[in-house]
Amino acid sequence: MLKKLLVIFLLTTTLFAQEYEEENRYALGEGIQAGSLPLYVGGYFSIDYRNKDSRSRYRIDDLAFLAYGNYEKFSYMAELEFKEFYTLSETDTGDTTEQDTSLHIERLYIDYNFNENYMLRVGKYNSQIGFWNLLPINVLRDTTSNPVSTYKIFPKFTTGLYGSYTSYNDGELKVDTMIQHNDDLDENYNNYVIDEHYALGVTYSKEELDLKLNIGMFDTYMPDNTTQNLYYFLASMKYETEEYQIMSEIGTQKSKENFTTEYAGYLQGVYRLNYKNAVILRLESYNDKFSRIQDEMVIFGYTYRPIYPVAIKAEYQLHSLEKENQFLFSLSVLF
């Protein structure tokens, strides 16, 4: 019911907003204001192609709508998404198609800013862990694929409270905490089904360098339907200039007794040939003790952005597990 109401709200406001398009001089990737209301609407989509083991897969992956705004010390964000909306895959028996028309709540939260230093959030949000998970959508990331560490180590989404303290001086220091002690707002839209998540993060930024540490614990359902507490640690760094960006995240995850993922990490370099073209090299490695899979990979990528909110990407992945070698191509747009 909540999702239906949100869809009606988003569609109505989008139509309302279109009447004001000319006045607001809409530009792709910036969203549009609904009249003079504290409401901006936008969205994004992504289509992709994969060739793995000589088999092709075509997908309309993401189709999402955003609505956000602020009023005095409050701000809000709503994001609804069709995930893997349409998939056409080649199999041994011929082509198969799948459609998932369920609409997921990706983010839905309200922020309250006490002052320049303190902020409190209530709702479902991207877990504020590492750097990749803060901007996880295809059009904003550098490659079509996500590093393994970004979906093996920690829950990508948290439903509950988020609080942060930030100090803005020569360097910027941020300390934040996440608390979930309830069900996920949309448990089908998360990499782990969780009902508890407690985490702490510290970020320090100065000029081109950002450093971040995260630790946390979450309670999740295992394949045998039992629940288990899992503990994780992630260290991240990002160095970014006008021409290039170097980013790395490495983490580990364990239960009370054993490592579930001994390590998972990546080191990625992005070199911008110019405003429109970038080449990417990513080295990745992980050791998943739970599923007993260990893999190393090298990923070569190329991204062309005719304008920034439109990304056309190609990448090739070379794995130590050779059957995982694959080619990916995608088109994604933020509007």
Added chain:
Amino acid sequence: MKLLILLCMSTLVILQLQAKDYAVVTNKNFNTLSVGQIKALFLKKTSFLGNKSIVPLNLSSRNAVRLSFEKKVLHMSFSRLKSYWTKQHYLGHRPPISMKSQESIGVFIKKVDGAIGYMELKKVDSSLKIVYKWSD
């Protein structure tokens, strides 16, 4: 040799005369700000100073004063800022509003408590407070 020294000194004087000075300005109720705070306000990492709501003001996107502000204070190019604000759209943040001229920034600041903008130093009048200065 004397001629060479004289030539060098003249060049330095000419360059100095050509250098432009700029200021980040507010009304008289503000304290001096650090570069970190100015960056945080203009990049919309925060919209508050203490409990006060802040309204950062930009000049139009290709204005020379704005380009100098972005290069010397924010340390970001036009294209990098474009990608920054695209990412901020996904995060639910909007760029500062743009004003047509330095004069309109001055008028806005006088009328709206919490407004902050930038302009050439020579255009700052006595009703505005300079919270930060930079040169080309």
